[in-house]
Amino acid sequence: MKIYQTSDIRNIALVGGAKAGKTTMAEAMAFNGGVINRRGTVDGKNTISDYRDIELDRKYSVETTLMYTEFGGKKINILDVPGFADYQGELAAALNVVEAAVVVVNAQSGVEVGTEIANRYAAKLNTPMLFVVNHLDAEKANFDDSVNQLKDFFGSKCTVLQFPVNQGLGFNQVVDIVANKLLTFNGDKMEMSDIPAAFADKAEEMRMALVEEAAAADDELMEKYFENGDLTADELTKALKLAIDKRDLFPILCTSAKENMGVARLLEFIGQNVPAPNEVADAKKTKDGKELKCDAAAPTVAFAFKSSKDKNLGEITYLRLYNGELAESQDVINSVNQSKERVSQVLVCSGKDRQRVEKAVAGDIVCTIKLKDVKINHTLTTPKNTDDVVSEIEFPTPIYQVAVKAANSNDDEKVGAALKDLATYDRSLSLENSRELRQVILGTQGELHLNTVKWYFENQYKLAVNFTAPNIPYRETITKSAEAMYRHKKQSGGSGQFGEVHMLIEPYYDGMPNQTKYPIRDTQEYPLEWGGKLVFNNCIVGGSIDARFMPAILKGIMEKMEQGPLTGSYARDIVVNIYDGKMHPVDSNETAFKIAGRTAFREAFKLAAPKIKEPIYDVAVTVPTESQGGVMTDLQGRRAMVLGMDAEGKYTTLRAKAPLAEMNRYCTALSSLTSGRGTFTMTFSSYELVPTDVQQALLKAYEEAANEEE
Ligand SMILES: Nc1nc2c(ncn2[C@@H]2O[C@H](COP(=O)(O)OP(=O)(O)OP(=O)(O)O)[C@@H](O)[C@H]2O)c(=O)[nH]1
Ligand SMILES: [Mg+2]
The missing domain is CATH 3.30.230.10 (Ribosomal Protein S5; domain 2)
Known part of the structure; x- marks a missing residue:
């Protein structure tokens, strides 16, 4: 494979709601770039991206997959991110290392929980966003509804750059405002022709609005626009690229990933309008605030954003290069723990297939194997620039805790090692050996995340494990x-x-x-x-x-x-x-x-007059305002004291004090009360006396447990 230079590299993450079609899209992208010559399907269990045993079993993505395609002389690195909210740790990591989030939206359902979560992370990390309305071939596809929802949720920066001519069954045409053409799809082919008269006025009106909006990204372009009343195609591309990079404009494009319609044009659009790694305005920073400008001539800075364990290869470390080059057999320093490492191989990934290259250049995303002690959030540098420590990925805090115990005490050690392994590769899990509770507490992002852990124990580690509610640290x-x-x-x-x-x-x-x-x-x-x-x-x-x-x-x-x-x-x-x-x-x-x-x-x-005290937590629950009533009633049923509420946009945040004992599995309850849209945080507040009836019940339970032990 050829070595791509920084200006010819694009890094995107496919994100958005569960089942929106990200993995199918990634497959079509690889196909259009000639990386594969046959498109697999998720249901057929033969995609590049969903290759892990659990993904084949479940038929959805569980981990982010690194893959790539080559299109229009560019290498586009693709991170296919799972859409279920419980896997948002993967989302946090992926959006840290790409220049744009391609948010895939299912045209049948519009903005979903996963769309909102993707937007939340992208906003927090200042990652540019493109929306792709997918599933346009589906009978119930509704492009206008989807667009209205996108604008409603994410504001007027959402700008339609393509619209379907004949969505639903038989879909095969899209008007492209930027190319100023009608796109007709036939099998895997696309033809461009003039926009038919029926849509010409609408398209021209949209194009002029777009030109004006995009020109605002740059003074010089704005001047040109005022002078000529229009921008040339090249000027528009330049303007769009700037506006997208600054998050001033979120393009909306059209696809059917399943039928490979619009995907080649999407790749072309990404190649032209997503900034190259060295073109971004908001460059990645080190912990000390130094900008890493993806300069291939600077000393190496490679950041480990993901690692995993492979049956045959051992530990695989995924690296994003922020400066310099990374070559086979290069000696590097882990600037976080100062250990010396040798990069034995530089591998370009296409899911589970990996191809050796002699080197990678600043901006690229690759993987390597057999490093000694490089964990997620570590940086590799040369001995000259060990001050370059890339700022860490902030993983989401676990919200659902369980106590874990080997079903057979002979397996205690094996279960402990497996848990440690899981928490090493998935930083959105937490692990605590609580001396006080005399339990090992595993924190997850929710029920589905816990089920994933259970799957690994059952199918990979083959260990019987009991998961129970954690004890409450009473006083x-x-x-x-x-x-x-x-x-x-x-x-x-x-x-x-x-x-x-x-x-x-x-x-x-x-x-x-x-x-x-x-x-x-x-x-x-x-x-x-x-x-x-x-x-x-x-x-x-x-x-x-x-x-x-x-x-x-x-x-x-x-x-x-x-x-x-x-x-x-x-x-x-x-x-x-x-x-x-x-x-x-x-x-x-x-x-x-x-x-x-x-x-x-x-x-x-x-x-x-002894009394039991229980831990009380400050709870902040953010929910769509329409579900606020149900959420409040539920909180009151948990002995919580609601202290206040603040509305912001479509959401209301309820602030309450609630006893920890009543908040077990709260994330599951909240999810069902808000169709998955509610989020919450909990921080310890104080210890307070438990009500008499609760104390009685606790004393009884303790007595019974003590008798049982005797
Ligand atoms: N009709 C139609 N079906 C699609 C399209 N894209 C994806 N699908 C189907 O939708 C289902 C989910 O597709 P995936 O590609 O797995 O979706 P995903 O976004 O990767 O899902 P997660 O990884 O779980 O978030 C599969 O059955 C696909 O075949 C599309 O454009 N049109
Ligand atoms: Mg997927």
Whole structure:
């Protein structure tokens, strides 16, 4: 394969709603460029892009596929991104490394959830967008409806550059405003002819509006437009390219990917109007804010935006070049961890087929294998420019947590390794080994994402795994003062054990004066790892307990604080005053006082009106305004307190405080209440007392679980 120079490279991501036809489009693109000589279909399980076992099984995309086509002397790198919302981690990564998002819209359904998500990421990353209204051959295709929705959702920058003449069954013609021609499709061929009289006026009107709009992207072009009242084809292309790059204009084009209609023209359009990697106004930046201008003569900067594991090849690292060249056998430095790496091969990808090339040039997207320690978000440079660390991809925060456990404890290690693997290659998963909950918690983007993980366990790792709701990190505390004493006395053979502790415990609150009914001789304040405080006061007078036993008593109390008396949860916010006790001249030791301290604390705790506290989260739920009522009712059913709401455009954001215990699987409920359009964020707010009925239920459940264990 020839080595393409930066100005002849275009990078696009096919994004948008699930099943909009992205993979089918990618296939047609490869076909039109002669990369393949037969178009596969998703249903026929023979596309370049949906090649992974899970994709063949499910018949939809799960991961982004890197492929390419060659068209009009240009290499167009294509990232075919899955459309389901649960795979938006793939979307985040893809839109970071391309010059344009080609948003595929199903003409039968218009703007879908996936269209909106794609737009959201593109806006955040300042990625230019093109809309392609696909499925125009389908009986229920409605181009005008789709366009109206696009304008409605994404504003007046959405500009029709092509419209279908005969959408629906029998579709084969499109009027192209930029080419100023009628396009007629016949099999895989396209003919251009003059626009028929019936559409000539409409097309001319649209073309003039487009010329005016596009000319606004550049002062010089604007002047020319004023002078001549029009732009030449070349000037219009220049203007369009600038306007698209600046996100001043989102073109709308027409296709039937399935019938390969309009796809060749789309490729030509991309080649002419999407900026080359070194032409973009908003260049990629390093962490220090330095612009990476895709200069082939500069030292190498290659950014790992994706990695995966191949059965035969091991780890595959996908790299986007932001400067310089990357050649076979080149030595590079991982500028994130400073490790030395050798790039043994540079591979051009077409799905699972990879072709060795001698080198790649700035702007290109390639992959390599056998790197030692290069992970997603790492940068490869030369020893001269290790300061160049490309700013990281921000992956979406997981919103659906589950506890994961091997069904058979012999598999614990294997399951742990598999989870680690999954979270390494999919950064929109999170993994936490929670000491507190005594569970391994996996965070996913939703039910479908979790099902994907389950699929891997079942079919790839072949491990039986149980997924359950995560435990809730409750806290225990007391609400009134109480006193208790405990004497630990044991006589076994020779030396015995003796320790007696009397204590008064009180609820602690921030800013409370440190005084109690007993004189305090010494006070220690311990901020607890799990939040809240323990204040430990030594109020012993007359030496009834030696100061040297105090640490042992504290240790005993701490043990009980770590596994609270009510439900085994962490206890917090308690003042303990040790005011009396007894020692034995021979039998008193640290163990005895630890036990006495622990037991006295447990007894006092029970008498001090103990309460369970639960974590409360600040929840912000953004939903289409029409579903706001249902979402609010649902939140109230979750014991949430709705604090307010703000409307923005078609959406309303509800702000609430909600107990974590009620938010399990919230993303699934929200999805069904809003047809998948709702989003939410949750951040920890505080610990609050649970209502009495909830406390009763929790105590009962803990007791039952304890009995079961016995
Ligand atoms: N009639 C018609 N069907 C199409 C067209 N494009 C795609 N399809 C069909 O729509 C279905 C989904 O197509 P895909 O290419 O898998 O869609 P996708 O956008 O890649 O889907 P995800 O990867 O799941 O987001 C398949 O059955 C395709 O054959 C089209 O232009 N016309
Ligand atoms: Mg797909």
